[in-house]
Amino acid sequence: AQTVTQSQPEMSVQEAETVTLSCTYDTSESDYYLFWYKQPPSRQMILVIRQEAYKQQNATENRFSVNFQKAAKSFSLKISDSQLGDAAMYFCAYRSALQGAQKLVFGQGTRLTINP
Amino acid sequence: DAGITQSPRYKITETGRQVTLMCHQTWSHSYMFWYRQDLGHGLRLIYYSAAADITDKGEVPDGYVVSRSKTENFPLTLESATRSQTSVYFCASRNRDRGPGYTFGSGTRLTVV
Numbered sequence: 001a002q003t004v005t006q007s008q009p010e011m012s013v014q015e016a017e018t019v020t021l022s023c024t025y026d027t028s029e030s031d032y033y034l035f036w037y038k039q040p041p042s043r044q045m046i047l048v049i050r051q052e053a054y055k056q057q058n059a060t061e062n063r064f065s066v067n068f069q070k071a072a073k074s075f076s077l078k079i080s081d082s083q084l085g086d087a088a089m090y091f092c093a094y095r096s097a098l099q100g101a102q103k104l105v106f107g108q109g110t111r112l113t114i115n116p
Numbered sequence: 117d118a119g120i121t122q123s124p125r126y127k128i129t130e131t132g133r134q135v136t137l138m139c140h141q142t143w144s145h146s147y148m149f150w151y152r153q154d155l156g157h158g159l160r161l162i163y164y165s166a167a168a169d170i171t172d173k174g175e176v177p178d179g180y181v182v183s184r185s186k187t188e189n190f191p192l193t194l195e196s197a198t199r200s201q202t203s204v205y206f207c208a209s210r211n212r213d214r215g216p217g218y219t220f221g222s223g224t225r226l227t228v229v
Contacts, residue, residue, distance in 0.1 A: 045208075047217065104149075104161075104208075105161075106151075106158035107158050108157060109158050
């Protein structure tokens with residue numbers, strides 16, 4: 001079974017600085033998807049960014065980018081120019097690309113605090 | 117465009133009582149999921165459904181029952197609530213032909229006293 005590990009329960013960063021959240025995963029599959037979700041205090045789960053394993057290029061969405069290291073099974077999220085609105089729980093998640101595989105497997109989460 | 121709706125948003129119940137959490141989606145997505153969120157565990161899958169009348173267990177199914185008689189509804193029932201089931205419950209859905217994306221409801225915070 002696949003597992004996802006986020007080893008940083010809490011992180012903090014100064015406003016306008018850059019922060020990197022870590023995520024590692026374990027799988028024997030070669031084709032899969034990886035996600036970062038943001039959960040603000042409203043509890044809403046918001047998709048931040050996703051990466052297809054067969055794509056070598058790291059995904060980028062505005063101030064959010066990932067460092068996808070397939071061989072190391074690592075998928076970190078970099079937030080540049082941190083803003084107060086970035087404060088939230090962040091979850092890394094994995095999904096197999098196999099036909100019929102639909103389940104998301106989540107990491108434990110990292111609580112990000114932005115210091116003004 | 118209501119999307120995916122969970123009710124209630126908050127619920128307090130007593131140990132041993134039966135409680136049902138509701139989930140309704142307006143897109144006719146094939147797949148629906150129930151997750152529970154607990155500190156230190158992230159979100160864990162309880163049950164999921166591939167279509168009406170097709171359900172399967174996830175990682176933590178004990179103490180829960182689901183049904184899916186209609187595509188748009190996927191209720192989760194705690195048959196006899198225990199304190200260990202105090203959690204935030206999320207419903208999610210996706211369409212098998214629409215890429216890897218998921219849509220989540222806003223969650224139900226359940227407290228069992």
